[in-house]
Amino acid sequence: xxxxxxxxxxxxxxxxxxxxxxxxxxxxxxxxxxxxxxxxxxxxxxxxxxxxxxxxxxxxxxxxxxxxxxxxxxxxxxxxxxxxxxxxxxxxxxxxxxxxxxxxxxxxxxxxxxxxxxxxxxxxxxxxxxxxxxxxxxxxxxxxxxxxxxxxxxxxxxxxxxxxxxxxxxxxxxxxxxxxxxxxxxxxxxxxxxxxxxxxxxxxxxxxxxxxxxxxxxxxxxxxxxxxxxxxxxxxxxxxxxxxxxxxxxxxxxxxxxxxxxxxxxxxxxxxxxxxxxxxxxxxxxxxxxxxxxxxxxxxxxxxxxxxxxxxxxxxxxx
Amino acid sequence: xxxxxxxxxxxxxxxxxxxxxxxxxxxxxxxxxxxxxxxxxxxxxxxxxxxxxxxxxxxxxxxxxxxxxxxxxxxxxxxxxxxxxxxxxxxxxxxxxxxxxxxxxxxxxxxxxxxxxxxxxxxxxxxxxxxxxxxxxxxxxxxxxxxxxxxxxxxxxxxxxxxxxxxxxxxxxxxxxxxxxxxxxxxxxxxxxxxxxxxxxxxxxxxxxxxxxxxxxxxxxxxxxxxxxxxxxxxxxxxxxxxxxxxxxxxxxxxxxxxxxxxxxxxxxxxxxxxxxxxxxxxxxxxxxxxxxxxxxxxxxxxxxxxxxxxxxxxxxxx
Numbered sequence: 001x002x003x004x005x006x007x008x009x010x011x012x013x014x015x016x017x018x019x020x021x022x023x024x025x026x027x028x029x030x031x032x033x034x035x036x037x038x039x040x041x042x043x044x045x046x047x048x049x050x051x052x053x054x055x056x057x058x059x060x061x062x063x064x065x066x067x068x069x070x071x072x073x074x075x076x077x078x079x080x081x082x083x084x085x086x087x088x089x090x091x092x093x094x095x096x097x098x099x100x101x102x103x104x105x106x107x108x109x110x111x112x113x114x115x116x117x118x119x120x121x122x123x124x125x126x127x128x129x130x131x132x133x134x135x136x137x138x139x140x141x142x143x144x145x146x147x148x149x150x151x152x153x154x155x156x157x158x159x160x161x162x163x164x165x166x167x168x169x170x171x172x173x174x175x176x177x178x179x180x181x182x183x184x185x186x187x188x189x190x191x192x193x194x195x196x197x198x199x200x201x202x203x204x205x206x207x208x209x210x211x212x213x214x215x216x217x218x219x220x221x222x223x224x225x226x227x228x229x230x231x232x233x234x235x236x237x238x239x240x241x242x243x244x245x246x247x248x249x250x251x252x253x254x255x256x257x258x259x260x261x262x263x264x265x266x267x268x269x270x271x272x273x274x275x276x277x278x279x280x281x282x283x284x285x286x287x288x289x290x291x292x293x294x295x296x297x298x299x300x301x302x303x304x305x306x307x308x309x310x311x312x313x314x315x316x317x318x319x
Numbered sequence: 320x321x322x323x324x325x326x327x328x329x330x331x332x333x334x335x336x337x338x339x340x341x342x343x344x345x346x347x348x349x350x351x352x353x354x355x356x357x358x359x360x361x362x363x364x365x366x367x368x369x370x371x372x373x374x375x376x377x378x379x380x381x382x383x384x385x386x387x388x389x390x391x392x393x394x395x396x397x398x399x400x401x402x403x404x405x406x407x408x409x410x411x412x413x414x415x416x417x418x419x420x421x422x423x424x425x426x427x428x429x430x431x432x433x434x435x436x437x438x439x440x441x442x443x444x445x446x447x448x449x450x451x452x453x454x455x456x457x458x459x460x461x462x463x464x465x466x467x468x469x470x471x472x473x474x475x476x477x478x479x480x481x482x483x484x485x486x487x488x489x490x491x492x493x494x495x496x497x498x499x500x501x502x503x504x505x506x507x508x509x510x511x512x513x514x515x516x517x518x519x520x521x522x523x524x525x526x527x528x529x530x531x532x533x534x535x536x537x538x539x540x541x542x543x544x545x546x547x548x549x550x551x552x553x554x555x556x557x558x559x560x561x562x563x564x565x566x567x568x569x570x571x572x573x574x575x576x577x578x579x580x581x582x583x584x585x586x587x588x589x590x591x592x593x594x595x596x597x598x599x600x601x602x603x604x605x606x607x608x609x610x611x612x613x614x615x616x617x618x619x620x621x622x623x624x625x626x627x628x629x630x631x632x633x634x635x636x637x638x
Contacts, residue, residue, distance in 0.1 A: 097455045101427055101478070108424035109433070114595070118434060119441070121594045124587055126579035129601040136416045136606055158477035159420070260445035268443055275440045276433075282448040287455055 001027035001304065004042050006035065006050025008068065009283045014293045018049070021297040025304035047303070049296050056081050063087060064303055066311070068283065068292050070095050070148070071230065073203035076315045089299055089311040092319070094291040095281035096151030102280035103152045103198055103226050106252035107135065110224055110274060133222075133249065135159035141190050142166050143210070144200035144229055145173045145181060146319075152198060153177035165190055169206075184210075191218040196226070202319035203230035213238035222249040228280045231256035240270045248272065254280040320346035320623065323361050325354065325369025327387065328602045333612045337368070340616040344623035366622070368615050375400050382406060383622055385630070387602065387611050389414050389467070390549065392522035395634045408618055408630040411638070413610040414600035415470030421599035422471045422517055422545050425571035426454065429543055429593060452541075452568065454478035460509050461485050462529075463519035463548055464492045464500060465638075471517060472496035484509055488525075503529075510537040515545070521638035522549035532557035541568040547599045550575035559589045567591065573599040 003022055007015075015031055022029045030042040035054045038045070044061040049068070056065050056075065060083050067075065070092040075081075081088075109115055113130035120127040138161045142149040145166040153164050154177045163179040167190060171183035182190060184206075191197070197219065201207040211225075211234045219225075225248065227234055236257055242248045252274040253267070259278055261267060267275065283289045299309045313319060322341055324334075334350055341348045349361040354373045357364075363380040368387070375384050375394065379402045386394065389411040394400075400407075428434055432449035439446040457480045461468040464485040472483050473496045482498040486509060490502035501509060503525075510516070516538065520526040530544075530553040538544075544567065546553055555576055561567045571593040575586070578597055586592060602608045618628045632638060 097453060097479075098451055101453060101455075102431065105424065105427035105431055105433060108420055109428065112421065112424055114424060114428070115437060117595055117598065118437060118593075121587075121596075122438070124582065126596045127598075129598050129603060132417055132601060132604040132607075134416060134420060134604055134606055136420075155477045158474045160416075263443065268440075274437075276436055277440075277445045279436065279446075279448050282451060284448060284450040285453055287453055288451075 001025065001047065002042055002045040003027050003029045003047040003049065003300075004038055004045040004052065004055070005029055005031045006048070006052060007031050007033050008050060009289060010293070011289075014289065017293055017297055018300075021300050025300060027300075027304070047300070056086065058082050064089070064309070066296050066299065067091065068094075068296075070146075070281070071202060072313050073230065073318060076313070076318045087303075087309060088313045088315055089296075089309045090313050091292045091295055092311065093147045094288050094295060096147040098285050098288050099148045099200070099228050099281045100152040100155050102254065102276070103228060104155055106254075106274055106276065107196060107198075107224060107226055110250035110252060110272070111135070115274060135161055135196075137162045139193050139195045140164045140198065141194040141196070142178070142198045142200070143187070144168065144202075145175065145178070146200060146202075148200040148228065149198065150175040150177070152200070165194075188215065188218055191215055192220070194219055194223060196224045199225070199227040199229050199233055201229040201233050203232050204318040208232045209235055211235065211239075213241075216242050216248070219248065221247060224249045225251040227252070228254045231259065236267060240266060240273070243270050243272050246271075250274065252276070254278055320344065320366065321361055321364040322346050322348045322366040322368065322619075323357055323364040323371065323374070324348055324350045325367070325371060326350050326352050327369060328608060329612070330608075333608065336612055336616060337619075340619050344619060346619075346623065366619070375405065377401050383408070383628070385615050385618060386410065387413075387615075389465075389600070390521060391632050392549065392637060395632065395637045406622075406628060407632040407634055408628045409632050409638075410611045410614055411630065412466045413607050413614060415466040417604050417607050418467045418519070418547050418600045419471040419474050421573065421595070422467075422519075422547060423474055425573075425593055425595065426515060426517075426543060426545055429569035429571060429591070430454070434593060454480055454515075456481045458512050458514045459483045459517065460513040460515070461497070461517045461519070462506070463487065463521075464494065464497070465519060465521075467519040467547060468517065469494040469496070471519070484513075507534065507537055510534055511539070513538055513542060515543045518544070518546040518548050518552055520548040520552050522551050523637040527551045528554055530554060530558075532560075535561050535567075538567065540566060543568045544570040546571070547573045550578065555586060559585060559592070562589050562591050565590075569593065571595070573597055 047064045048055050049066045064087040066089045068091050072090050111133035140161050145168040157177040166173050166178040166181040173181045250272040254276045366383045368385045383406040385408045387410050391409050430452035459480050464487040476496040485492050485497040485500040492500045569591040573595045
């Protein structure tokens with residue numbers, strides 16, 4: 001078996017771990033910086049770990065691509081793989097910790113007006129006290145109860161919110177930090193009693209535009225929205241409108257319909273909108289990178305033993 | 320019994336609660352905006368709720384002053400009260416929630432480079448991924464295990480740190496979120512294994528300059544410091560030095576030796592220093608204000624029944 005690994009941010013210890021696992025299953029590994037560096041004798045590799053987009057599109061020999069991201073919307077379009085039976089796995093589960101910390105950070109920055117304080121400090125101004133809101137007694141709704149939503153809920157629970165409600169397709173979750181879990185059909189009811197809406201949804205036909213203007217309108221006065229899933233889930237124009245008119249307390253977006261956010265987008269200057277450049281989760285955190293590599297190695301054993309991949313993506317569902 | 324209440328941020332509901340409690344104990348209450356508005360027949364009031372500094376300094380009739388802050392260093396100097404037997408109580412216990420959220424917020428802002436990201440966004444720049452650190456697996460030391468330190472520790476625990484060590488005079492605490500509690504004498508040992516040092520100490524002779532240059536040097540490379548207690552606890556010049564030379568990962572100060580921070584202070588421009596204008600806890604948060612009033616009313620019942628005040632300050636100890 002031949003495996004190509006796109007090095008990305010991998011450190012020596014990670015390459016060692018991958019090599020050791022490959023040896024166990026009798027596979028040969030080739031580490032490259034870029035797809036164009038794949039040597040001739042690895043062009044027919046069976047497995048690729050990394051965003052091997054060109055390989056996926058052109059190699060009929062490829063049987064499994066593992067991507068180091070949670071989002072896979074770029075790879076699930078019909079016809080994307082030259083080999084239509086190619087397996088796709090992702091690294092959903094590696095990003096929960098870092099993205100949950102992002103959600104807590106931006107939520108508190110909004111609730112405590114810390115961006116305004118920071119702007120004052122940059123200008124040498126010792127500002128007046130600003131109105132503070134709190135996660136204590138806050139009604140939190142988590143739309144999308146995957147690894148990110150659950151890891152966030154565990155942390156948020158310690159802040160003594162009034163409740164945390166999970167919303168997902170099945171209406172079920174084992175995570176005990178949710179006071180209640182409801183189906184997506186019940187979203188409208190839940191939004192009416194939501195002070196903080198956290199969105200961690202994959203991009204699928206079902207989630208596109210799920211937070212429409214009609215739904216934004218249901219949120220109570222002063223509510224906050226945090227989106228770390230995919231930008232397509234929110235009607236950005238409506239969101240900007242309800243931020244500008246003061247209905248919403250604030251929004252923190254890490255993801256956008258178009259990324260990078262175009263220079264001409266009005267979102268850059270929208271009131272009470274905290275923008276981050278799709279950086280809630282990245283591979284600079286050792287924990288995330290280690291977990292990512294561990295997950296690939298775990299599945300490499302599964303793959304070579306003919307077992308189902310643990311982190312497989314259902315390409316039809318899109319996650 | 321006559322009571323003067325300085326209104327500050329009190330709402331109608333709070334005044335009602337105070338009036339109801341006063342009625343129970345047969346006291347008369349006078350609400351004023353400012354000490355200079357105290358009417359003639361309340362100048363000999365027995366109790367004042369608020370920063371009644373002039374009254375404390377001049378009225379021999381005053382027997383109890385309750386201040387709506389946790390810090391009391393301004394009121395414990397010998398000779399401060401015209402009536403040397405005057406009782407002093409504070410509102411330590413009302414600020415834990417809001418200040419704990421501040422500590423989490425500024426810690427994550429530093430660990431995730433969110434101030435740099437925000438500056439880029441203000442300039443219309445969609446920046447590159449920045450190196451992230453995490454509370455997960457972090458070694459946290461909490462210097463000062465009062466209400467603020469304990470409330471922070473409870474929240475921090477949910478982020479799965481490697482450990483949380485409390486440091487206080489007695490070396491003891493009931494708070495289960497601390498993996499270990501040690502005495503101040505053991506601080507040096509603990510600092511060597513501290514990635515995040517949270518300081519929530521009152522200003523007393525013992526705490527002045529407790530984080531000296533020698534102690535800062537003991538911290539591991541890349542450590543973070545958050546101070547929400549009193550500015551006098553840190554050698555600010557040494558702190559700035561170890562931020563500028565990159566030994567420390569960052570520091571977030573809400574309190575300073577001189578406040579407001581003087582225009583000419585080099586701290587304004589110190590690298591990786593996140594300044595907030597003594598605003599970690601303020602009375603704008605409903606929860607904090609409600610709790611503050613509840614505490615005063617609770618002690619008003621105690622006072623009128625000749626019981627010990629629950630929130631009494633030991634003026635000799637200074638907290």
